[in-house]
Amino acid sequence: MRNNQKKNLWSFNFSTMALVLIPVSIGINYVGKLFAQTLRLPLWLDSIGTILAGILAGPWIGAISGGINNVIYGLTISPVSFAYGITSVAIGITAGVMARMGFVKNMKRAVIMGVVIAVVSTIVSTPINIIFWGGQTGNIWGDALFGILRSANWPVWLASGLDELAVDLPDKIATTIIAYIIYKGLPKRITVLFEES
Amino acid sequence: MRSLSLYVKRNSLIHKIDPFTKIIYVFVSVISPFIMPTLIFSASLTLINLMLLLLAKVVKRVIPIISFVFIIILTIFVIQGMFYGANQTKLFTIFNLSFYVEGILYAAKISIRAINVLLAFSLLILTTPPAEMIESLVRRGMPAKLGYIMHSVLQIIPMMSSNASIIMDAQRARGMETEGSLWVRIKAFIPLIGPLVMSSLVNTHERSIALEVRGFSAATKKTFLHQEEVPGGMKQLRIFLLLFLAAVLVWRLTL
Numbered sequence: 001m002r003n004n005q006k007k008n009l010w011s012f013n014f015s016t017m018a019l020v021l022i023p024v025s026i027g028i029n030y031v032g033k034l035f036a037q038t039l040r041l042p043l044w045l046d047s048i049g050t051i052l053a054g055i056l057a058g059p060w061i062g063a064i065s066g067g068i069n070n071v072i073y074g075l076t077i078s079p080v081s082f083a084y085g086i087t088s089v090a091i092g093i094t095a096g097v098m099a100r101m102g103f104v105k106n107m108k109r110a111v112i113m114g115v116v117i118a119v120v121s122t123i124v125s126t127p128i129n130i131i132f133w134g135g136q137t138g139n140i141w142g143d144a145l146f147g148i149l150r151s152a153n154w155p156v157w158l159a160s161g162l163d164e165l166a167v168d169l170p171d172k173i174a175t176t177i178i179a180y181i182i183y184k185g186l187p188k189r190i191t192v193l194f195e196e197s
Numbered sequence: 198m199r200s201l202s203l204y205v206k207r208n209s210l211i212h213k214i215d216p217f218t219k220i221i222y223v224f225v226s227v228i229s230p231f232i233m234p235t236l237i238f239s240a241s242l243t244l245i246n247l248m249l250l251l252l253a254k255v256v257k258r259v260i261p262i263i264s265f266v267f268i269i270i271l272t273i274f275v276i277q278g279m280f281y282g283a284n285q286t287k288l289f290t291i292f293n294l295s296f297y298v299e300g301i302l303y304a305a306k307i308s309i310r311a312i313n314v315l316l317a318f319s320l321l322i323l324t325t326p327p328a329e330m331i332e333s334l335v336r337r338g339m340p341a342k343l344g345y346i347m348h349s350v351l352q353i354i355p356m357m358s359s360n361a362s363i364i365m366d367a368q369r370a371r372g373m374e375t376e377g378s379l380w381v382r383i384k385a386f387i388p389l390i391g392p393l394v395m396s397s398l399v400n401t402h403e404r405s406i407a408l409e410v411r412g413f414s415a416a417t418k419k420t421f422l423h424q425e426e427v428p429g430g431m432k433q434l435r436i437f438l439l440l441f442l443a444a445v446l447v448w449r450l451t452l
Binding site: 019021023026030031032034036038042052064068069071072074075076083131132133134136140146147151156178185186190193 | 201202203231262265266268269272273275276277279280282303304307311314315318319322327330342343345346347349350351353354356357358361365375379382383385386387389390391393394395397398399400401402404405408409413414
């Protein structure tokens with residue numbers, strides 16, 4: 001009886017733990033961006049929390065973290081981020097699935113995970129960029145590339161995709177590596193609280 | 198507790214309208230120009246939004262939101278003006294760079310549409326406290342747990358950013374360099390974010406226990422602390438907005 005109750009309590013706690021992780025992961029996204037700006041790093045680093053949530057609590061929690069992250073950003077900082085909510089959801093799902101497939105075992109695999117996340121993010125963002133901005137991303141280097149490719153008559157979707165990838169690849173690899181280093185540094189007594197059975 | 202929000206307190210007609218009606222308005226105003234992508238239609242919706250913002254006495258607060266996308270709009274005009282696929286009619290030439298009418302018109306179309314999206318959302322965000330918006334959505338079927346998560350994000354972000362500056366000061370006091378070459382600055386990132394993530398995750402455990410003892414996961418029906426005030430005529434306004442959207446859809450399909 002006592003054993004049974006304990007088990008129940010644990011599974012009870014688990015779902016609340018996972019839900020409470022979501023606001024924290026969104027806070028980590030925000031602070032990651034804040035630190036990147038303070039240190040004048042040439043990257044956004046604004047999805048560390050989403051990826052970490054995916055690694056810790058699985059694809060669904062990662063997806064919800066990403067989605068709510070952009071809704072809150074849209075409501076409080078910049079309405080444009082609503083449109084990119086789908087991208088954040090995709091990042092959270094990818095991180096969660098790949099973590100379960102064993103891509104957070106070592107640094108080499110974490111880098112591969114970063115590349116995959118960058119590619120997924122690019123595939124999801126590009127149609128949004130085309131619908132919303134005619135294919136540009138707002139990043140000077142990426143848009144310069146977009147201009148060059150368009151002047152050479154490359155199709156819009158390819159030029160826009162490469163524009164996005166040029167920005168996303170370094171950013172998402174760095175973000176994933178940071179999330180991986182943080183994850184590896186967490187004590188087991190914390191990570192075990194979020195793990196699925 | 199300080200909360201994250203762009204809400205501006207004013208006494209205006211727009212402020213009195215209930216959040217749900219405003220959410221429907223934003224949805225209709227944002228979606229319509231994408232269904233019916235003509236320059237004049239987008240421009241008139243933008244004008245309507247601008248007038249409503251004027252009515253709500255919050256136009257000044259829109260400027261920082263718009264300036265956020267000013268540079269990208271400028272580059273859209275440059276890039277599309279020169280390289281848009283259907284470019285034919287030359288408009289003018291500077292430094293051997295030719296700009297075309299078709300590209301400029303296309304750039305104007307997407308820019309106006311983007312500004313329209315921003316203005317419509319600004320109208321909602323600047324005149325509605327986020328807490329009321331979330332509550333209004335929970336009343337209409339959004340899960341209460343999702344409502345809790347969104348509420349707590351609004352409170353956790355100011356809390357974590359103040360913790361962030363404390364950690365920054367502490368690490369600097371211990372001799373960590375945050376200025377200098379790119380590599381020095383990259384190296385500073387993990388010592389800054391690591392402690393913050395750690396302390397926040399430890400807090401989540403405590404918070405989840407605190408929530409559980411207050412019946413967070415209890416299966417009973419939750420009630421609301423405040424009563425919702427909906428001014429008269431809002432139901433008709435909502436129906437009108439949805440009919441407008443339907444009309445745009447029909448207009449597009451028959452054209």
